[in-house]
Amino acid sequence: MKRHQVTIIDIAKELNISKSTVSRALHGHQDINEQTKKKVLELASRLDYQPNLLATSLVMSKSYTVGMVVPEFLTPFFPSVIMGAQEVMSKAGYNVMICQSNESYEMEVANTKALLASRVDGILASVTRETRNFDHFQALHRKGIPVVFFNRVCEELEVSKVIVDDYEGAFMAVEHLITTGRKRIAHLAGPDSLIISRRRLKGYIDALQKHILPVEEDLIIQYDLTPEKATIYVKHLLDLPNPPDALFAINDPTAIAAMLVIKDKGLRIPQDIAVVGFSNDPASALIEPGLTTVAQPVFDIGREAAYLFLEQVDIDLEEYKPQTKVLQTKLIVRGSSIPHAV
Amino acid sequence: MKRHQVTIIDIAKELNISKSTVSRALHGHQDINEQTKKKVLELASRLDYQPNLLATSLVMSKSYTVGMVVPEFLTPFFPSVIMGAQEVMSKAGYNVMICQSNESYEMEVANTKALLASRVDGILASVTRETRNFDHFQALHRKGIPVVFFNRVCEELEVSKVIVDDYEGAFMAVEHLITTGRKRIAHLAGPDSLIISRRRLKGYIDALQKHILPVEEDLIIQYDLTPEKATIYVKHLLDLPNPPDALFAINDPTAIAAMLVIKDKGLRIPQDIAVVGFSNDPASALIEPGLTTVAQPVFDIGREAAYLFLEQVDIDLEEYKPQTKVLQTKLIVRGSSIPHAV
């Protein structure tokens, strides 16, 4: 159905010049007659000429496009990261192809394949909660395509990464609970496959130990981050013979799900049980009481990932030493941990 | 830096056959020797051959990619629509390129240009709150590239659209407020440029008139959907000598912003003032009291948009008659309009 789109050949014919000249005029090469250049530009805009990126990319072996694959984007966390990355990428003349794996390993693999087929110049990725095999990223890396992980990274791969100081954030959060008088702090943790889970868990444990509090196995629950499971496990924790007086959740959605269960049970937050999350999603300020949480510099995560890509895109694979940027977190105290706080 | 990626020529050389044969083997054409086919497939997978979509698209003048441009994706509304569209597009063998215009007209224009440069086969779009000129979409349409609008559509363009019954939704919402005893219902409306604003406003007015309630100019405020402005206008409404006893907001973010202002002022929701939103964002169930709102079938919006694209992609431009799908909304009653509701 498509009418033939305008090409440089159309312009060349119309002007009785060669397509090479048109190409040069369009790109403002130096050795070009001002007259012809002007004519070309005029005609191009009159015909609404749009360069065919497919053709350019093919001949240049460079698409000026990077792929971004995120596990979900219903929560504002990843969209914010994407916006940060887009900001710096578009300034650098790159397009960003956004893929969403929907927390499915298979989708993630399909996404990376599709991006590879589109010959992206690089990939910025955060893996799904079920990804345990990283061959698809390994393959990209072997093919010389820069990969930058952010947030949910793969430790084994020797590529650049941007993460936040999950350990420190978790430590602060739990220490805050301890110094405000909590004795039995439960932790609803993420799956062991995600490094962020392991690091936040470590922060939790170390904070307890620093303050000489016991680390109790049955107060630590690792789960797969599906919302329904969160509800089940929180109920389980509350029904314990000796229930916790505080809960540190791996992320805000988990914490919010927990708060709903707690309120539903008629328990008071924070009097009966305090809750702390991680991420500072906008929803954490809406719920009542406000959710105490660990804020991450979302836009910066995206920006830094983009910078790390740009640093390596035009240099030799061998010359590049992967880097890991660690961004700082910040504790946001609200009413879910301290009565009468905001 | 990029090592040369494996091509069909590499495979052909290795096997001492022609690249056409390789191409045929890869695509399972009928006239191909089972033996050679098997050898090709084996070698291809051994070398981790990935077809170059750029080349294929170029020669076929078809990219099997559609672009989606949305005004924002920090709120789950558009991401959900995207997921719906992605579901049907990927089943049909298409990739989806997601662009986010950040509510900026200029970004939107840039997005469409970039998609055109990537030679997408079609575009599914929802315009920004500031878009008043639609030449960029007009241009696509003239070039024979199918455009499907959803949610925030352009009425003037003769292309397919999917919308929800905004009028009906608004009418139901306001009628609900009236039948639960509200007399002075304010409306925080969207900008006049968006048809959804106009239709929801009309639903509001007609509901009032049906119930013989006056339509008061100073209870209707049109605004540009920026969060800060919402706050200002709600304060203004509350400070009126004769303040409203109910507020119907153009969407949930606006309604939630309003609730925060109202609570901040020490007024009770819904006793002093009832609030109703539009969209049924997840946050509307989290805030207290729960926000009464009009639910839209978000995934279906995306799915329908995708179907409308697929219907027209392979037929002649002249043969296709644009359609408008209107999906139904549903009123979700929560505590912000009725005491003791959920």
Place this chain on the structure above:
DNA sequence: CTGTTAGCGCTTTCAA
């Protein structure tokens, strides 16, 4: 069943 050829739209030497 397979190879040869042309061409998709573009950039880039190399000559003129």
Place this chain on the structure above:
DNA sequence: TTGAAAGCGCTAACAG
């Protein structure tokens, strides 16, 4: 300053 020619990776007639 410009044109001719080659080639990016692939598909699709057209012969054989």
